[in-house]
Amino acid sequence: MTSTTDRAQELKDPGSTSGLPASDEFSIFTGEAVHSLRDMLTEVTFTPGPGEEFAATSMFNGLRSLVPFCHAGSEGFSIVRVYLAPNYILPAHTHDSDCLYYVLQGQAILGKRVIEPGGGFFVPAGKAYGYTAGSEGAEVLEFRHATTTDFHETERSPARWQKILENAERNDGWKDADLPY
Secondary structure, three states: OEEOOHHHHHHHOOOOOOOOOOOOOOOOOOOOOOEOHHHHEEEEEOOOOHHHHHHHHOHHHOEEEEEEEEOOOOOOOEEEEEEEOOOOEEEEEEOOOOEEEEEEEEEEEEOOEEEOOOOEEEEOOOOOEEEEEEEEEEEEEEEEOOOOEEEEEOOOOHHHHHHHHHHHHHOHHHOOOOOOO
16 A cells, blocks of 8 residues: 655745745744644555554554644654554555654653663664563654654564454454553
8 A cells, every 4th residue: 555645745845835944944843733643654565464454453543643833845853752652563664764752751662672761772784673662651752854754564473463363353443542642
């Protein structure tokens, strides 16, 4: 499944009247959403089978995002605030831009590493990664020197997919999750 958003095209157009600040302007932001992460995505792909099943049934129920800052045009910075439901497993994926993650609350679990509030991690463009929210969930800030990005799910392990799908089922696909924003 592949999708492209009109908003991503608008962000690439330097002449856009989106109300976002230019990258050469001093800017103040309030923390209110200027748009959503989905608006920043230029392309989203999932592998046939379990990836598409997860995307269609559970993925977006278990996470919330908002974009409190983004420059206009194709050059500049963006900040995305993401909240993952308790025990939510984000499948392995890549982005076409470097990203620095800062944990605000909860825990982000990457393999055997547990990242607590105040800690974070850096993921270079094209590097596959995924993480799991702790039992209290996780809230992270994503800092990018990019105004758009893509999402290519890369999870290939059948055992890992089974774990992800069973976890989603155990949590009823997070349909009734009381998540912020």
